[in-house]
Amino acid sequence: MKSLYGKFVLMTALIMLFSTLFGFLLTNTYYHRVMKERNDQKNVEIAKTITNHIEQTPPLDLREYLTTIGGIGYQLYIVDENGKSAFYGGKYRVKNLEKSAIDNVLQGEVYHGMRDFPRETFVTGFFANEMSNTIGVPFKYGSKQYALFMRPDIKLLFSEIHTMMGGMVIATALFSLLAMLFVAKMLIVPITQLTGATKRIASENYDVELNIDRKDEIGQLAASFTTMMEQLQENDKIRKEFISNVSHDFQSPLLNIQGYAGLLKADHLSDDDRKNYAAIIQSETSRLSRLTRQLLLLTSLDQSSRPVKFKDYRLDEQLKACINKYRWWLEEEHIHLHLTMEPTMYRGDEALFENVWDNLITNAIKYNRPKGEIRVSLERTEHGIEVIVQDTGIGISKAEQAQLFNRFYRADASRTKEGTGLGLSIVKQIIELHKGEIQVKSTPDEGTMFTIKLPNL
Ligand code: ADP
Numbered sequence: 001m002k003s004l005y006g007k008f009v010l011m012t013a014l015i016m017l018f019s020t021l022f023g024f025l026l027t028n029t030y031y032h033r034v035m036k037e038r039n040d041q042k043n044v045e046i047a048k049t050i051t052n053h054i055e056q057t058p059p060l061d062l063r064e065y066l067t068t069i070g071g072i073g074y075q076l077y078i079v080d081e082n083g084k085s086a087f088y089g090g091k092y093r094v095k096n097l098e099k100s101a102i103d104n105v106l107q108g109e110v111y112h113g114m115r116d117f118p119r120e121t122f123v124t125g126f127f128a129n130e131m132s133n134t135i136g137v138p139f140k141y142g143s144k145q146y147a148l149f150m151r152p153d154i155k156l157l158f159s160e161i162h163t164m165m166g167g168m169v170i171a172t173a174l175f176s177l178l179a180m181l182f183v184a185k186m187l188i189v190p191i192t193q194l195t196g197a198t199k200r201i202a203s204e205n206y207d208v209e210l211n212i213d214r215k216d217e218i219g220q221l222a223a224s225f226t227t228m229m230e231q232l233q234e235n236d237k238i239r240k241e242f243i244s245n246v247s248h249d250f251q252s253p254l255l256n257i258q259g260y261a262g263l264l265k266a267d268h269l270s271d272d273d274r275k276n277y278a279a280i281i282q283s284e285t286s287r288l289s290r291l292t293r294q295l296l297l298l299t300s301l302d303q304s305s306r307p308v309k310f311k312d313y314r315l316d317e318q319l320k321a322c323i324n325k326y327r328w329w330l331e332e333e334h335i336h337l338h339l340t341m342e343p344t345m346y347r348g349d350e351a352l353f354e355n356v357w358d359n360l361i362t363n364a365i366k367y368n369r370p371k372g373e374i375r376v377s378l379e380r381t382e383h384g385i386e387v388i389v390q391d392t393g394i395g396i397s398k399a400e401q402a403q404l405f406n407r408f409y410r411a412d413a414s415r416t417k418e419g420t421g422l423g424l425s426i427v428k429q430i431i432e433l434h435k436g437e438i439q440v441k442s443t444p445d446e447g448t449m450f451t452i453k454l455p456n457l
Contacts, residue, residue, distance in 0.1 A: 004191065008184040008411060015434075016173060031126055033120045038113035043135045047150050051139035062141050073156040077149040081106055090129075090153035097131035097149060105147035111136030114151065127154055145284040190218050194225055206233040237305065238315065238407075247406040249291055249420065253284035260284075287418060292420040297355065298407070301429045308349045308433055315353075315385065316378050317347040322357040323376065329365050333372070340377040346385055346454065352430045359423035360450055366417050367448070368393035384455040395444040404431075 050069060055085035056058055063086075070076050070089020077092070079085040079102050098115075105111050113134045117125040125133060129151075135147040190212045197208045198425040206229060212222035261275040263269075269277075319341065323402045329336055372392040379386055394406060400411040405428040431438050435455050 003182055003188075004189050008188070009181060012177060012184075013181045017178065019171075020163075030275060036117065037115050040112050040135055041112060043151065044110060044112070044137065046150060047135055047137040051137050051148060051152075054139055054141055060141075063372070070153075073153045075129075075134075075153050077134070079106070079147045079149075082143045089157060092131045094130040097134070101132075101136060102147050102149075104146055105136040105138050105149070108138050110138075111147075111149065113149075120259075122406050129154065132317060144351050167440070187218065189430070194222065197225065197229070201229055201232060204236065206236070234345055242314055242407060245421075246295065248434070249408070250288065256284045257281050283418070285392050287420075291422070294426060295418055298422060298429070301426070301433070308352070310347055311350060312345055312347050313350050314386075315344045315348075317343040318350065318353060319357055319376065319378060319387070322354070322361055325358075326361060326365060333364060333365060333368065333370050334374045335368055335371070338373065338375040340375070340379070342379065344378055344380055344385060348434050348454070349430075350431070352388075356427045356430050356452070359427050363423065364389055364391035364393065364448075372447075379451075380392065384453065387454070388449060388453040389448040389452075391448065392447040395446050396440070396442040397444050397446055399441060401440055405438075 018344045032234050054062065054065065058130060060116040063143070064089040066076055066078065066086075073089070075090040075092060076088040077085065077097070078088075101111050106244070113132050113136065114125070117128065117130075118134045119125075131149065134149040134151040138146055139146050139148055153179075197210055199208075200208050202447070203301065208229060210226060212219060214222075236405060250419060258278050264274065264277050264281075319340070323339070361374075361376075368374065368391045374392075376384075377388045398410055402413075403409045405424050408418055408421040409425075428438055431454070437453050438455075439451045440448065441451070
């Protein structure tokens with residue numbers, strides 16, 4: 001039984017079977033514990049009414065009277081003091097009445113066969129059509145002593161109402177079973193659909209439409225599944241784009257290196273040309289090295305294989321050290337630097353923030369104009385720390401700002417400069433790892449301002 005549906009059908013059938021069995025055992029126990037005694041009592045009273053009638057209504061045709069009583073739903077057995085016996089009404093299936101019981105009744109005792117009927121797990125005494133399962137009362141007719149044994153004729157007493165009730169129980173059970181099977185089918189169809197969709201997604205086929213429109217848990221599962229599928233599709237697209245970008249970005253410096261290395265081999269090369277080619281090879285290798293470093297960092301940030309190492313450190317000192325690294329460059333470009341910083345302790349990953357400041361400062365120099373300005377400020381605010389890096393460079397248009405933090409994105413105006421397009425996406429990821437945010441304000445040809453807000457962690 002592999003399918004869920006098969007299991008459900010089997011379980012339902014087993015549950016119905018076991019509940020019927022359990023119900024039977026319960027009512028049987030109830031009969032033996034409570035009803036048996038009452039039933040016995042009730043039948044003794046009926047028998048006494050019959051014998052009273054016989055004794056008090058002479059002259060009475062005993063045979064005719066007992067035939068009538070038998071006809072209305074009783075199984076009767078009478079024995080006289082001479083051992084002569086007769087049956088009236090319905091037949092007994094088992095004739096197991098002990099002789100001692102007959103003798104006792106003939107001597108005036110009442111026989112409680114119903115009450116004393118042995119308790120059996122799978123036999124309800126109420127239905128046991130046995131002579132020992134009767135009640136017996138004595139009576140006098142004419143000059144003779146008689147014993148009357150009787151029990152209700154269950155077959156005859158089974159009226160239309162019992163048949164109707166029985167039919168209703170069977171119909172209810174059948175209908176419940178059919179309804180359960182239908183409901184199970186309804187529940188399982190969307191699951192089968194989801195399984196099919198999962199298989200298609202596993203083979204990178206995202207063209208899956210689920211027609212599951214329901215509000216219950218399965219509906220929620222289908223909705224989550226669709227969201228997951230869209231996310232996977234998006235991730236797959238990003239992954240493919242990423243691979244193609246990486247391949248391209250590796251390919252062009254490698255081609256350059258290959259080309260210029262070839263040129264370097266040529267004889268009679270002027271000193272200037274040789275230096276030039278070597279410089280190009282050098283710059284291309286450092287570009288490749290930077291690209292590899294950034295890619296490694298991005299991958300480790302993505303896979304969280306590099307846990308964030310929080311520690312308290314002086315953020316202002318880190319920023320100043322980073323700027324000092326590029327003093328030569330600032331001087332070369334005649335860029336004026338304004339620093340506004342106060343001693344500030346911050347709790348974060350120092351090594352990761354190294355990359356943030358490095359990227360923002362080098363961008364501010366790289367995309368600045370000669371004799372331009374850079375302002376870096378660091379201040380403590382109500383919610384944490386705010387760092388601003390502002391330049392008077394080429395700026396970024398509104399349309400380009402929207403894509404600025406995407407991997408490999410480089411605005412057209414900056415194409416002449418060295419770059420990988422990975423820096424800002426790394427910056428954003430690191431800031432978000434510290435629950436902070438980065439905003440950009442920029443006007444083309446006027447300058448750009450990056451604002452970083454870091455909450456206290
Ligand atoms: P890159 O290695 O190209 O600098 P980044 O991710 O650091 O990559 O920056 C992405 C792009 O954003 C850059 O190519 C550039 O077009 C633009 N950009 C970044 N910083 C500035 C800035 N300060 N001024 C103008 N443009 C900038």
